[in-house]
Amino acid sequence: MATGTRTRQERAEATRQAILDGAAAAFDAAGFGSTSLSDIAMHSGVTKGAMYFHFHSKEALARELVAEQFELLPGAADPDVRALQRAIDLTHSMAHGLRSNTRLRAGIRLVIELGSFAEPDPTPYNQWIDSVRDLLANAQGAGDLKPEVNTGDLSTYIVGAFAGVQITSQVRTARQDLHDRVTDMWTWLLPGVVPARRLGRFAPAGSGGLRAAIGEGTKAD
Known part of the structure; x- marks a missing residue:
């Protein structure tokens, strides 16, 4: 590839990322309906043409x-x-992202606001549910989940519960207590779905490795 072509492509990609960063900042601040293309251009530092x-x-x-x-x-x-x-850790990882990453935070807000689009798309929710269901199916196969638990229903519940928990945390504390609330969610849920003899194997506040990776404290500190 010629140097000039590579440079143009790099500039184009940098512009694209700047637009996404600007859009994320705008959507995160005001939501989909209240954000205009002018707002996005202003946050991005690019022209509308670009x-x-x-x-x-x-x-x-x-x-x-x-x-x-x-x-x-x-x-x-x-x-x-x-x-x-790992399913527990996934929710705490998402909680950390909501507190620290504007693009992730904007993406989650937009998922909730998908009803603003002409054709609401359930794909993001379904992807989350599928990911959690795969983990739960593995857990059930390993004997860590009660055999009578329907993993499809439980994964749908977990995704819905997390969505509600994070919205409530955002409204009440600007997500400052989000890890605590996610820990509460798992603390009350696990005894109902995990065999009693295995309950002690799981940390509602997240595994030590996950907590070290995201650098977050929770109730278990």
């Missing part, structure tokens, strides 16, 4: 931010950690 070159509409920008949520999650799960603990 913005339209990369994204043909505000909806296209929003959908890109929604689609990249999983790529932005901090901290990869340790495959040696039991599957159910």
Whole structure:
């Protein structure tokens, strides 16, 4: 590849990322409905022409931010950690991202506001549910989940519960207590789905490795 071509491509990608950062800041501050393309251009520091070159509409920008949520999650799960603990860690990892990453925070807000789009898309919720269900199925196969538990129903409940917990935390404390509230969620949930003899294997506040990776304290400190 010629140097000039590579430089142009690098500049184009830098502009694209600046637009996404600006859109995230705007959506995070005001939501989808109250954000204009002018707001996004202002936050991005680019012209509307440059913005339209990369994204043909505000909806296209929003959908890109929604689609990249999983790529932005901090901290990869340790495959040696039991599957159910990895599900717990996943929610705390998302909680950390909501407190520290504007693009992730904007993406989650946009998922909640998908009803603002002409054609609401359940895909982000379904992806979350599928990811959690896979972990729960592995946990059930390992004997860490009661055999009568329906993993599809439980994963749907966990995703819905987390969505409600994070919204309540945002409204009440600007998510300052989010890890505590997620810990509460798992503290009350685990005794109902985990065999009593195995309950002590799981940390509602997140595994030690996860907590070290995200640098967050919780109630268990």
